[in-house]
Amino acid sequence: MISFAGLPLAQSGGFWLPDSATNSPAMDPVFYLILGICSFFFLLVVGLMVFFVVHYRRRPGVVPQKTASHNMLLELTWTFIPLVIVGAIFYQGFTAYIRMQTPPPNCYDLRVSARQWAWQFIYPNGHIDENLHVPVGEPIRLTMTSEDVIHGLWIPALRVKMDIVPGRYTSTWFRADKVGTYNLLCTEYCGDEHSDMLATVEVHTREDYDAWLKDAGNYLKTLPPAEAGKVLYQRRGCFQCHSVDGTAGTGPSFKGIYGETHDMADGTTAVVDDNYIRQSILEPQAKVRSGFQPVMATYQGLVSDDDITALIEYIKTLK
Amino acid sequence: MNKPLQSKSTTGSYLIDPPGLKSWLFTLDHKRIGLMFLVLVSMALALGAFFALLIRTELTLPGPTIVSEPSTYNRLFTLHGAVMIFLFVIPVIPATFGNFALPMMLGARDVAFPRLNLASLYFYVIGLVFFLLVLIFGGIDTGWTFYPPYSTSTVTPVILAVVGAFILGFSSIFTGINFLVTIHTMRPTGMGWFRMPLFLWGLYGTAVIQVLATPVLAITLLLLAAERLLGIGIFDPKMGGDPILFQHFFWFYSHPAVYIMILPAMGVISEVVSVFSRKHIFGYKFIAYSSLAIALLGFLVWGHHMFTSGQSQLVGMIFSALTFTVAIPSAIKVFNWLATMYKGSIGLAPPMCFALNFIFLFGIGGLTGLFLGSLATDIHVHDTSFVVAHFHYTMAGGVLMAFLAGLYYWWPKMTGRMYNLVWGQVSAWMILIGFNLTYFPQFIIGSRGMPRRYYDYTRLLEVNPEFTFYQIISTVGGFTLVGGLVLVAFILLRSLFVGAKAPDNPWGSGTLEWQCNSPAPHENTPAPDDVGDCYDYNDLEFDEQTKGYVMKQ
Known part of the structure; x- marks a missing residue:
């Protein structure tokens, strides 16, 4: 459970920042510049403070020495020197920010849709995936929106962060230079399963990426419905709230649910059959099972009839 | 120092004159109101610290530890933030020491509007009751920032909390x-603006912000309540509203609010550093003007909370530039405090120990603000535990x-008792060590990837x-820190029963509130006609008999 393997220094990257997935992260030099300035001034202030406390500590018979109670030149000095320093920090931070925020003209465009509590990455061929797959070395632009509350997309290894706001689009871009797998997190608090709203960034070579995308989009045609349903269960984020092992999450578990009769929050009862599942996906608030909060948002317009059929077939298999 | 008073008051201690519970509940005496506020904010601090320990314990190890549901954890951090911000850090120094000391520092009979002052106490109590009702009804889970549309869609009792904050x-x-x-209006003749104790400059800057910014919060919270109750569609995008508008409104108050919190604190430190160094405060005017500068510049920087919200790059640039200007007045104050200590005779009684803790910890807090004011670095560390x-x-x-620091400083005047100075120093060390163990690891894990x-x-x-290691350190620190606070409470409460009787001026302060008896008498004594320089300590000497400072013969 408790791993002290990384004690106390980090396993990868520097002490302060994780490994970067880009060759020339614009942010890192600014971070270290500020760190240096902070360390210098902290040592200066605390060093002087400790020196004065020790050197001028109160001793019997020793009276404080009279010094000037103000000195215009000195005070202007410690007004203007910090002003110049923060001016320099501002300039460095601002120019790096502009580089981080200005996408090059030849970006590969992907869409992101966030919801409580799942990520959906939408690819040019219409495929929707729960993880972000990108080709290495190419600038990627994400155009993002939320279906419910505000979320935040953060990829620590890429130093990228942008809020995702319902009712508008926000966008950000990055270029990953190293093939690998990186964390992608939600950083804007969004409710119960905020800390489970986690995905990965899979950086492939261009060939691997093309092959993955071709396969990934085809599963409804190439797989049997129940297996396609299992893929959808993962990719559309159903797993965030509905388990398949019988443990209750934010929503009821799918294990053995098909064919059962359950009490609803409004006092009625309902049999979990094909139509009930279909309605629960498209109008989640219509029949909420007793003991659960009405928190699910609709998938109306986000899933096709074939998708729903596949999901029903998958749920049937969960005995 | 200030010239001695013409005559000391002949009334009894404000603690017993007039006697009876009713005389306390309906008191118009600023000193009693300050003391009652002290009791109430200390309770709020204890409640907030209790939530903090639950949060820390939960985070010690990965996976559920003592809190089995994320929804409970979300209520805990919301309540911790809301209680600490609205019930503790915003009111704490103005309502306790401000109320207690401000009129006495001016030699005034009371504040200008004593009844309004009592109303302020009762509004605080009503607000406290609303927050307790929130607790009884299961707590809220929006975060103390109440961001919509989460806050307009959650099933928890947001309106109760919003009304409480209102x-x-x-x-x-x-x-x-x-x-x-x-x-x-009530400064004595002879006390021009630049003869005021610097604590009053801090309170003045704070009062400007309180009066100008708080109504914006009130309007914002009302709009949020209306959004939930009536669905007016101002913040909720489903009805055509704009959730980012709420963030602008909210931070237009809540950023200046951090200066509501810190300005009086800086005022306390200016008093304590000068008194315990036995040195005239260095650069009085720069410190005074920097309080005003912080109060005014503080209104222009709210957008730095929203660099990742999708606001335009131009807006981000302007807010970043303005944010850096606020760093300057704070830096001036720190350098002036150091210059005050230079060649002083520095006594390390508990108030000074906590003032030194302030310079150490606020130094780190202020300097790490540079990472957040700078655009490129803020993008990375925004909404991580680095910000926490x-x-x-x-x-x-x-x-x-x-x-x-202020509590240890004014305690003898408020209660008439001295506490154990050595244990007071121990509590300062315990809190300094516990504090750094708690929060320093959070910088590291934040910039490494912990939201x-x-x-x-x-x-x-x-x-x-490596996160588990740092989280364990942080929890150990959290318990040490709270242990230090419990020790402070124990030291002070013990002094009420066994503490020596406090001298009138135990620290050798030059401000007027120290010239009356300890505890302060019911009737404040008027200031002398010729108010001197309150940071001139040449006329004071330590008297072994009373263990306090007296005028040189």
Whole structure:
């Protein structure tokens, strides 16, 4: 459970920042510049403070020495020197920010849709995936929106962060230079399963990426419905709230649910059959099972009839 | 120093004159109101610290530890933030020491509007009751920032909390109005603006913000309540509203509010550093003007909370540039305090120990603010535990340390008792060590990939296995810190029963409130016609018999 393997220094990257997935992260030099300035001034202030406390500590018979109670030149000095320093920090931070925020003209465009509590990455061929797959070395632009509350997309290894706001689009871009797998997190608090709203960034070579995308989009045609349903269960984020092992999450578990009769929050009862599942996906608030909060948002317009059929077939298999 | 008073008051201690419970509940005496506020904010601090320990314990190990549901954890951090911000750090110093000392520092009979002052106390109590009702009804889970559309869609009792914060806002406004008018109209002849103790400059800057900014919060919270109750569609995008508008409104108050919190704290430190160094405060005018500069510039920087919200790059640039200007007045104050200590005779009684803690911790808090004001670095560390560490270094390391410095400083005048000085120093060390153990690791894990408001970091461990180690350190520090606070409470409460009788002027202060008896008499004594320089300590000497400072013969 408790791993002290990384004690106390980090396993990868520097002490302060994780490994970067880009060759020339614009942010890192600014971070270290500020760190240096902070360390210098902290040592200066605390060093002087400790020196004065020790050197001028109160001793019997020793009276404080009279010094000037103000000195215009000195005070202007410690007004203007910090002003110049923060001016320099501002300039460095601002120019790096502009580089981080200005996408090059030849970006590969992907869409992101966030919801409580799942990520959906939408690819040019219409495929929707729960993880972000990108080709290495190419600038990627994400155009993002939320279906419910505000979320935040953060990829620590890429130093990228942008809020995702319902009712508008926000966008950000990055270029990953190293093939690998990186964390992608939600950083804007969004409710119960905020800390489970986690995905990965899979950086492939261009060939691997093309092959993955071709396969990934085809599963409804190439797989049997129940297996396609299992893929959808993962990719559309159903797993965030509905388990398949019988443990209750934010929503009821799918294990053995098909064919059962359950009490609803409004006092009625309902049999979990094909139509009930279909309605629960498209109008989640219509029949909420007793003991659960009405928190699910609709998938109306986000899933096709074939998708729903596949999901029903998958749920049937969960005995 | 200030010239001696013509005659000391002949009335009894304000604690017993007039006697009876009713005389306390309906008192118009600023000293009693200050003392009652002290009791109430200390209770709020204890409640907030209790939530903090639950949060820390939960985060110690990955996976659920003591809190089995994320929804409970979300309520805990919301209540911790809301209680600490609205019930503790915003009111703490103005309502306790401001109320207690401000009129006496001016030699005034009371604040300008004593009834408004009492109303401020009762509005605080009503606000407190609303927050307790929120607790009884299961707590809220929006975060103390109430961001819509989450706050308009969650099933928790948001409106109760919003009404509570609204009422507490009026408590704050009443205090602000009172202090503004009192300082403007009730200074004694001979006390020009630049003869005032610097604590009053801090309170004055705060009062300006309280009066100008708090109404914006009140309106914003009302709109939020209306959105939930009536669905007017101002913030909820489903009805055509704009959730980012709420963030602008909210931070238009809540950023200046951090200066409501820190300005009086800096005022306390200016008093304590000068008194315990036995040196005239260095650069009085720069410190005074820097309080005003912070109060005014503080209104222009709210957008730095929203660099990742999708606001335009131009807006981001302007807010970043303005944000850096606020760093300057704070830097001036720190350098002036150091210059005050230079060649002094520095005594390390508990108030000074906590003032030194303030400089140490607020130094880290202020400097790490540079990472957040700078655009490129803020993008990376925004909404991570780096930010949590930063604002705890400023708010807890700043305001809480100044509160404890002020508490140890004015305690003899408030209660008439001296406490154990050695144990007071021990509590300062314990809090300094516990504080750094708690929050410094949060800088590291934040910039390495730990978001804030995160119930479970198990799934991050594959990339960041070091998180558990730092979280354990942080929890150990959290218990040490709270242990230090409990020690402070024990030391002070014990002094009420066994403490030596306090001399009139135990620390050798030059401000007027130290010239009356300890505890302060019911009737304040008027200031002398010729008010001297309150930072001139040449006329005071230590008297072995009374263990306090007296005028040189």
